[in-house]
Amino acid sequence: MTHPFLALDSASFDLPDGTTLLSCLTEQFDSRHTGLVGRNGVGKSVLARLLAGELQASAGRCVRSGPVFYLPQQVDRLHGETVASLARLKPTLDALQRIDAGSIDPLDFDLVGDRWDLPARLQHALEQAGLGHLDAATPAQQLSGGEAMRVALLGAMLSNADFLILDEPTNHLDRPSRQALVDQLRQWKGGLIVVSHDRTLLEQMDRIVELSSQGLRSYGGNYSFYAAARAAEQDSAQRDLDHARHTLQREERAMREQRERQQRRQAQGAREGKAANQAKILLGRQKERSEASGGRLQQRIDETRQQHREQVRHAAEQLREDQAIRLQGPQLSAAAQRRVVQLEDVALPFVPPVLRRIDLVITGQQRIGITGPNGSGKSTLLKVIAGEIDPLAGRVTRDPACAWLDQRLATLDPDRCAIDQLIAANRSVAPDRLRTYLAQIGLDARKATMATGLLSGGERLKAALACALYADPPARLLLLDEPGNHLDLASLEALESMLAQYTGALVVVSHDEVFLDRLHLTHRLTAGEGGWRLEAC
Structure with missing residues (x-):
């Protein structure tokens, strides 16, 4: 776990109906603790499962330096499941018990590896986390939601994983449990990706990566740094959009005036030709030249308009989808002291x-x-x-x-x-x-x-x-x-x-x-x- 990494190489993911949810993502995650943010529905949980190896990319690839421990939003507390099961340590603990009872099955020794002290380490971790009233055999159904999440996280930290990927770990946790989770994560020395909207948790991250319809973008700092950088980007994007709209309006006005001048010249030329009693064939050729000139002008106008509209569209895409909220204040009759x-x-x-x-x-x-x-x-x-x-x-x-x-x-x-x-x-x-x-x-x-x-x-x-x-x-x-x-x-x-x-x-x-x-x-x-x-x- 000296240099843990996860890498996306032009990775894409298609939904079962063929819709592309994630397109050509390239990014590297290292030992820096990373917060993954983005709008609901953009594909953060799918990306987390893709990074963890639970899903396979439809195109491109995901490369991992070693094992990844993925913790989903909901920690299941099934009837009969224990603390050991929640921590995903039950197979190893069961193998240790079988070896203590005399088992010589190579599979049991493979499961244990070098973790012969795992029971003691688990109990010590529970006590350090303020969960000393629990042990490996405690039924999971006796745990609160916060306790279940913290036990699952303890299991992650006792694993041999290079990377932890946590999906909304603070949902439904009370304030003490949230603080305990933050304290636990500070102790983790491997790679960490947290999908979250919890700004207190995101404030503890080393960097923020935002997933949007335009792909992944990395911000080299915690949530406050990300928020300030994002606000500056939005101010710049708004100025670019205003400039693009102003340029479009100015160019359309100029092109309209140019077209009107040409139409006036054509009309004047036609009147002068008739007044000079020119031959019909000459008037016809003059009309054809005028129409061709008008057609070329209209083509240039259309091309210029399309170019500027594309600039407006591109500038608008740089702005966040969410718009400013303006609440029409209801006329409340309740006085302050009522x-x-x-x-x-x-x-x-x-x-x-x-x-x-x-x-x-x-x-x-x-x-x-x-x-x-x-x-x-x-x-x-x-x-x-x-x-x-x-x-x-x-x-x-x-x-x-x-x-x-x-x-x-x-x-x-x-x-x-x-x-x-x-x-x-x-x-x-x-x-x-x-x-x-x-x-x-x-x-x-x-x-x-x-x-x-x-x-x-x-x-x-x-x-x-x-x-x-x-x-x-x-x-x-x-x-x-x-x-x-x-x-x-x-x-x-x-x-x-x-x-x-x-x-x-x-x-x-x-x-x-x-x-x-x-x-x-x-x-x-x-x-x-x-x-x-x-x-x-």
């Missing part, structure tokens, strides 16, 4: 005893971020506030103009399009104006008329927010449960832009600290060992 939610001595179901009781008042323009470990009752609290479930005791009073968006966006009908659902939510505004609202948040005419079940995660979230914010009356209280899960970076930025412009009360559950920091929170509500704690930001 109570939109009050919880009086409420007892929450399904939560640890120390977090069961809560008193809470939320006013018209408070922006609260709810944080805490998984299983502490954050989502349950949102459901009680929204009226989705009843408390065990106590009283809940809420503003009727309350919108709750869970992780599955259950408020959307997947079989109906966004514009139809928005019209149903607001009969007081003209449909054309509602279509404009959707376009301004990135849902153009085509996407606004597609069944929402066919939209991407980011597009579905925009549609759900639009149905809440542009309803009649608009939501004066917005409850969001992990809205950033499964969103790519561009969609996250669009969501942040929308929520930053929202003027009502906002309550958000999230483990993404960067996301929470960008929402201009007024308060943090933290679930901890001492119960619920509300603090001003």
Whole structure:
């Protein structure tokens, strides 16, 4: 593992229907820890599996210096599976047990190799990771999602792999688990590729590689470096596009004037020829020359116009596909001090005893971020506030103009399009104006008329927010449960832009600290060992 590398050599990948997803990619990955980013649907997970050897290139090739350990987004916790299985160490541990019992099978010795101390190393790694309550035989179904991911990662780090490839490893992890994962990755000395939209994790990378429809592009720094470089590129691309459009307009105006001058000369020549009583054959030849000259001019005009339009198209391709988000501010009647939610001595179901009781008042323009470990009752609290479930005791009073968006966006009908659902939510505004609202948040005419079940995660979230914010009356209280899960970076930025412009009360559950920091929170509500704690930001 002295010089680990993965290399793509003109690699392409076609989907089963023949569509080319990845085309002629050439890139080399070395010991630098690399974050792989890109829009959802562009093929990041397919590329990860291609690099890991789980998929074969349709053309070109992928070269590896040694074994690659690939960790997919979902870590399976099947019934009867153990910690050893999650860590992918069970075959070697089983072989060690058979050898201890007297086996002389060469296959067992091949499985063990030089890892005779693997049981001790696994237990030590579990203890170092704060998972000392687990052992190799612990059933996987007893583990939380965060614990399962961390065990799988421990197995990766105990493997003999040259490279680790992790696909969205922080999805559904709480803040402590995310920090533990970052700490584990810092210890890895081999090659590392992380597919992620987690900006805190990407900040720890040595470089960022972006996958787009134009291919792979490497940025030699962490996420902050990438974001700054990408912003500078976009500013430059916008200037190039503006210049190309201006040049096209200027040239078209010049060509139009040139054509008009020629037409005037032709008309004048025809009038003078008739006035001079020229022979018909001479007038005919003059007309033919004039038409030929006009044809050549028109050909030059068409060629020049096509050349400049191609320059405009090329300049436009350099800009990101996502467009600026402009939220038409709903007219909210809730004053800053008006109570939109009050919880009086409420007892929450399904939560640890120390977090069961809560008193809470939320006013018209408070922006609260709810944080805490998984299983502490954050989502349950949102459901009680929204009226989705009843408390065990106590009283809940809420503003009727309350919108709750869970992780599955259950408020959307997947079989109906966004514009139809928005019209149903607001009969007081003209449909054309509602279509404009959707376009301004990135849902153009085509996407606004597609069944929402066919939209991407980011597009579905925009549609759900639009149905809440542009309803009649608009939501004066917005409850969001992990809205950033499964969103790519561009969609996250669009969501942040929308929520930053929202003027009502906002309550958000999230483990993404960067996301929470960008929402201009007024308060943090933290679930901890001492119960619920509300603090001003």
